[in-house]
Amino acid sequence: CSALEPSLIKVWFILPACLPVDLSPVIGSSPTHGTKMAVSPLDMASESIDDMFDGCRSATASAIDLFGVFEWQVNINFSYAWALVEKKAKKPVHKHLKDDHAVVMYIFTRYASIRQTFNKALKTGKDNYSTGRFRFHYFYYYLTDAVQALSKYPTSCRTVYHRTGERFDQNIVNTNVRFGAFIWASSSKQPSWSYNNISCFEIFTCFGGDITYYSSSKQRGQVLIPTYEVFKVTDIVTNDPWCRVVYKLQSTKTPRTDQNYTSFAHVNPTVKST
Template sequence: MLLWKALGRRKKSVALPLDMATDSIDDMYEGCRSQTASVIDLFGVFEWHYNRNFSIAWALVESSAKKPVHTQLKEDHAIVLYMYTKLKYIQHVFNQAVKTGKHKYSTYTFRFHYFYYFLTDAIQVLHENQTLCRTTYHRTWELFDHNVINTNMRFGAFTWAASSKQSFDFNGNVSCFEIYSCFGADITHYSATKQKGQVLIPPYEVFKVTDVLTNDPWCSVVYKLQSTKAPRRDLNFLVQRRQKRFVAVVLGALLVMIVILVIWRDAI
């Protein structure tokens, strides 16, 4: 009997919160885009050597990524968009790091600065040339809290959504979201998936939950979200502010690597 009660309590606690995701990384480089672009290559050098998942994934998709057709996009923008939509394990590991990485951001313990910058910048560049706001749909297998009407929330990670309920990627029918986004961008041209209407929503966009529908034919629970059009970016400009500290760490790490290589070479 006690075991049954314990299991019952555990089952009831499965629902995940829909809140402001205060532990997430939410830098949108507002007011410091060009300054960050000037130092981001240093992050790339460091992360290429110390994040093997990142460097191996990059090598796998680099030759397959689409060529940029937007004037402000570089090949690296196209590669990260292709990588995000092609490699599920990179998408998962990266999003988990973004969801929980607030206190690691702009330090060497967060290993996706380069990836995060180019993904965020790509969304912003594409968004400038598209419809500012659009309705999108996102499906999950997760169970979320129902008591959230009239509250604000963020996804806290990059959210891959579709322009129709007939999603390009069947990704669950437990909790679904009808999202009116004003910061997401259509990434279809650069995606590894060949279906139209693919939208990527950044982690800093804030939504108001306007309704929660249960037993909907489309999904068990449908959350209707409306963009507040006022993003939350607690970490804005942080990379640039901590640039000198990070440069010292990176140069120190690279120096250690060079010394090790020299010793190894001399020992052969």
């Protein structure tokens, strides 16, 4: 692995007092009764971004500020959110974490609009990852690195729960799946940030990291599951008192990453490829 040259120092710019940005910490809601919902696939998310930076963490860390300089300028919501929460985020107390890790975890859990935009870009961003069209290299790197630092794998795994207002394919028992995005899960079936009950997940995760200390939410047992963790669907339960459809997932303990820095190393964030 080779780092991009040179590493740039973080550059801040003054944001106007009022910006046309949506940074409301909106909690998702279920569709109105009777609304016809599309069925989303639940598969190996082959078009998602899944870089683990395995073996290249130090090289990536020395290059990542280059992306931050440009992505802060093109992602106004992200830049504004960073300026708002930088002093609210907790100082890191875990080994290998620094202030930027803490800030991205706080932003992810605080602002639904950024979380949704970011996850959408991850789910379909495989071809964009090596181009300037993907505008979250900085955010993705620090969130991934934080989850890895906070994960206890291989010493322990844990069961967590996730609720969503989406509908998914139900003909997938005994198949392997990935979320292809960061999943904010909880040790409780009733997380404070989601009241949806269309599709719920009981997840035995081994690569998820406990972000409770750094989250904007005060609830205990918060876990962030990375894009690359692979799960086997062991059962699907319908009409459960907790949720309309409950998917039970078991980590295979073998992640899948199709990128792992090979694309990242050659990105020029200033060039927006067509």
